[in-house]
Amino acid sequence: MKAIGYKTSLPITEPDALIDIELPKPTATGRDLLVKIHAIAVNPVDYKVRQRAQPQLGQIRILGWDAVGEVIEVGSEVQNFKIGDQVYYAGDITRQGCNAEYQLIDERLVGKKPSTLSNAEAAALPLTTMTAWEILFDHFHLNVSNTQNPSKKEILLIMGGAGGVGSILIQLTKLLTNTTIITTASRPESIEWVKKLGADYVINHHQPMKQQLEELGIQDVTHIASLHNTEHYLDQFQEIIRPFGKICMIDDPIKCGTAFLEQKSLSLHHEYMFASSTHKTDDMIKQSQLLNTVSSLIDQGKIKTTLGKNLGKINAKNLKKAHILLENQTMVGKIVLEGF
Numbered sequence: 001m002k003a004i005g006y007k008t009s010l011p012i013t014e015p016d017a018l019i020d021i022e023l024p025k026p027t028a029t030g031r032d033l034l035v036k037i038h039a040i041a042v043n044p045v046d047y048k049v050r051q052r053a054q055p056q057l058g059q060i061r062i063l064g065w066d067a068v069g070e071v072i073e074v075g076s077e078v079q080n081f082k083i084g085d086q087v088y089y090a091g092d093i094t095r096q097g098c099n100a101e102y103q104l105i106d107e108r109l110v111g112k113k114p115s116t117l118s119n120a121e122a123a124a125l126p127l128t129t130m131t132a133w134e135i136l137f138d139h140f141h142l143n144v145s146n147t148q149n150p151s152k153k154e155i156l157l158i159m160g161g162a163g164g165v166g167s168i169l170i171q172l173t174k175l176l177t178n179t180t181i182i183t184t185a186s187r188p189e190s191i192e193w194v195k196k197l198g199a200d201y202v203i204n205h206h207q208p209m210k211q212q213l214e215e216l217g218i219q220d221v222t223h224i225a226s227l228h229n230t231e232h233y234l235d236q237f238q239e240i241i242r243p244f245g246k247i248c249m250i251d252d253p254i255k256c257g258t259a260f261l262e263q264k265s266l267s268l269h270h271e272y273m274f275a276s277s278t279h280k281t282d283d284m285i286k287q288s289q290l291l292n293t294v295s296s297l298i299d300q301g302k303i304k305t306t307l308g309k310n311l312g313k314i315n316a317k318n319l320k321k322a323h324i325l326l327e328n329q330t331m332v333g334k335i336v337l338e339g340f
Contacts (some may be wrong), residue, residue, distance in 0.1 A: 002340050003026045003100035009051055012323045018316045021060060022266040032104045033081055034073035039064035039119035039338040040098050040314060043127055043164060044320040046247045064097030065090045068113055069122040078107050086113040090127035092277040101340055108284045109277055111291020116296040121305035124334035129294050130287060131189050131250060131273045132169035138231060138271040139248045140223050142340050158183040161199055162190035164334045165250060167306035174198035175302055188204045193332050210239045230327040241266060308333020315340050
């Protein structure tokens with residue numbers, strides 16, 4: 001089978017940073033599905049793994065954690081899927097990724113592809129959707145439509161709303177909760193993007209945020225989803241968040257002390273979508289259930305794809321372009337590739 005991987009961690013500008021290779025097609029056993037890949041998306045985790053995870057001598061690492069495809073083989077213990085099913089998923093970072101014609105994936109991490117989306121449109125969603133969902137409901141514990149406490153009004157600040165996670169986080173928050181959504185964006189195209197997705201207010205993260213919020217008549221926020229450059233904003237977070245507020249980050253800041261949490265009794269959370277699959281938690285099947293729930297919402301027309309750019313065929317040349325775009329942090333929406 002065709003695949004794209006790397007043998008050594010190199011800057012993306014190097015010829016061998018990602019290479020086209022041929023590998024044997026794997027076989028499904030146990031609870032694994034063998035999926036023929038139709039489309040993939042590329043995320044910041046791809047270039048971070050490429051930069052930091054050095055394969056063992058003579059081994060090849062295949063990246064990729066967003067895929068759409070067709071089940072062509074099932075293991076003997078598979079319960080919820082059959083050959084011919086169209087599926088989408090993010091997968092397991094401890095295994096080989098989806099930058100290949102075929103991939104093995106545990107069925108408990110897989111959802112039924114939204115029938116109203118193309119392969120490329122659906123590939124943009126799994127990883128970021130699960131990340132956003134876990135931020136809202138596992139870390140922030142927001143109430144769905146705030147039905148338990150309708151008089152309480154949360155205010156969520158999303159740092160970097162035009163990126164992959166931010167784009168779906170805005171939609172899920174708008175659809176499922178009674179929360180005011182403020183997001184940061186600075187370029188005209190990113191401002192327009194987040195407004196179309198449902199942001200109530202947009203502020204510029206390059207300017208002091210407290211002043212901008214006050215100009216909107218907002219004294220503080222209750223929750224902050226920090227999706228990039230967390231360490232640069234910690235002082236501002238402490239200024240603008242309400243006592244007993246919650247901050248959730250998805251990046252890995254070099255410096256992130258906890259002293260700033262004390263005065264307002266804040267809580268700090270770290271969202272890592274791969275925690276369940278990495279540690280094989282008992283509730284790992286929640287990822288499959290979540291993807292099926294979102295698939296239904298999409299087919300009802302309540303959520304739309306976050307696809308930003310389709311770079312064409314799945315090969316080393318196009319994947320290098322994707323990594324460069326993500327490393328430069330200039331993307332609006334998600335990058336996808338389709339077909340071999």
